[in-house]
Amino acid sequence: MSHKMNTEQENMLRNIGIVDFVTVEMTEYLDTHPFDREAMEYFNHYMRMKNQMMRDYAVKFGPLSLSVADTCSKEWKWALQPMPWEGGC
C-alpha cells in the first residue's frame, strides 16, 4: 500500500514538521527555563503558526490531528488519511 502525494501536500507536510520541531524544542527548553519570556514569545509565535498550518492542511488534504477533524463532510476523513510510516511524510 503506497500513497502518492503531490508536491503541494509534501511541501505543506514538510513545513508543518519544521514549525512543529521549533515548538518541541522550545517546550523542552522552557521546562528547565520556565521564566524566559523571550522563549515563551518564540514558542507562542510558532505554535500559532503550526495551528494555522494544521487547519490549512486539513481543509486541503484531511486532518493530521483529531483537533482539526471536520465532521461536516460526508466521510470520516481521519480514517482515510495515509499512515505516516508509508513514506508519505
Added chain:
Amino acid sequence: MWNYEKRLQFPVKITQPNAQLAQVIISQFGGPDGELAASMRYLSQRYTMPYNEVAGLLTDIGTEELAHMEMISAIVYQLTKNLSMEEIEKSGFDKYYVDHTLALWPQAAGGIPFNACVFQSKGDAITDLTEDLAAEQKARTTYDNILRLVHDQEVCDPIRFLRAREIVHFQRFGEALRIVQDKLDSKNFYAFNPEFDRCKC
C-alpha cells in the same frame, strides 16, 4: 493522556530495501539503548519526581521518544517492505522472518527481546537523572555506530536527526539535575532522598 498526529516527527522515505541494515537499526526500537526503553524510562520515572519542572521535562522528553520510536519503526518497516524470499534468506533476515514475518517486534540487533531491565526507575531524583544522562549518551553512541554502517542517504538523514536529539536531551537532563541539586543541601546532596524521605534531616 496523549494525542496522536498522523505524521512523523522527521520524514522517512526509503526507496531501497535493505534487510541487513534493518536488523541493525531495529536495535534502536527494542534494544538496550533504544527509543522504547527511553520513553518507558522517562514516563515511569516522572510520577515520583517531586519537582514539577523536572516531572514535566520527563513527560515531554518521554513523549518525544515515542515519536522517535515511530520513526525507527518506519525505517525498519520501509527497509523490509516487499522483500523477496531470496533477499530474506541471503540477508540473514530469515531468523527474524520465521517468528514475525515482516511485522515490527521490539528486539535488539542480536535478537534479544525487549526487556524492562535495560532501564531503571529507581525513585531517587539524582540517581534517575544520572541514568537519564547516561542513556542519552548511550543512544548517541549507538547512532554513531549505525551511521558508520549506513551508506544510503535516505536512511542517514533521519538517523542524523535522531542522533542530534540525544545531544539536546542530554543538555536538558543536565539542567534538570542542576535544578534538583539547587533544591538540596550543597554540602551533602545525598543527605536525604527527595522522592522518599519526608524530613530534610
